[in-house]
Amino acid sequence: MKPHLGKTKFKIMLKIENLSKYYYHKPVLKNVTLKIRKGDVVAVMGKNGAGKSTLLKIVSSLVIPNNGTLQLNSEDITPHNYKIRKDLLYMGHEPGFYSAYTCVENLLFCSNLYNLNQPISVINKVLDQAGLKCMKNKPIRFFSQGMLQRLKIAAVNLIPWKLLLFDEPFNGLDGEGKQIFNSMISNWKSLGKTMIFVSHKIDWVLNTCSRVIVLDNSSIVIDKPTSIELESVLENILYKMVPIKVLNKC
Numbered sequence: 001m002k003p004h005l006g007k008t009k010f011k012i013m014l015k016i017e018n019l020s021k022y023y024y025h026k027p028v029l030k031n032v033t034l035k036i037r038k039g040d041v042v043a044v045m046g047k048n049g050a051g052k053s054t055l056l057k058i059v060s061s062l063v064i065p066n067n068g069t070l071q072l073n074s075e076d077i078t079p080h081n082y083k084i085r086k087d088l089l090y091m092g093h094e095p096g097f098y099s100a101y102t103c104v105e106n107l108l109f110c111s112n113l114y115n116l117n118q119p120i121s122v123i124n125k126v127l128d129q130a131g132l133k134c135m136k137n138k139p140i141r142f143f144s145q146g147m148l149q150r151l152k153i154a155a156v157n158l159i160p161w162k163l164l165l166f167d168e169p170f171n172g173l174d175g176e177g178k179q180i181f182n183s184m185i186s187n188w189k190s191l192g193k194t195m196i197f198v199s200h201k202i203d204w205v206l207n208t209c210s211r212v213i214v215l216d217n218s219s220i221v222i223d224k225p226t227s228i229e230l231e232s233v234l235e236n237i238l239y240k241m242v243p244i245k246v247l248n249k250c
Contacts, residue, residue, distance in 0.1 A: 019068030060090035089161035145172030
């Protein structure tokens, strides 16, 4: 069941105003403004190079914008605001783990990094839930992309967060892995958790997310609640290079 989108029910969790980012004088994001409510499950979509990953990296303070402001729960998001940054959990394309460590060792490191000091029983539990029970004591250097993605999922289940930023969460996952993660997402939704995903999977977005944001030419061209009526529009934008003027008819 999708979260209710009533404007008065949920407070604004993430506020972005006039955000711009340039690389070598070329705009990646231009004057992006948006508000994410507590409990929103948001999909960020767009063609390659549209600025999706850059947006998530800026929110997580891994990339510094040229202009604009960001706030989480009315507090500025900056590289030095460690208190507010601990409420964000970012999972990008890179594994982000130590290749010589085992699954257990990597999650113990994550636990210590966040001052959680989780017992080994909790580490084992989240690894089991991610389908890594038989691999948890093996070094991850030889893991496939799908296995590394499962380790990311285990980390998301271990580390407390108020806002999850996950870039292409289903990359490399097999059917079982997708089922495991979808089950976790359903649980987080029932708890009113706030999540932002970058995804190209239109069917999954329409069935799982409460809201879809489409980036094109460095700007937001669609920001709407998800509905089946959006399916053909998204297919045209993402796969058929439809001119921007068509969006005004959506």
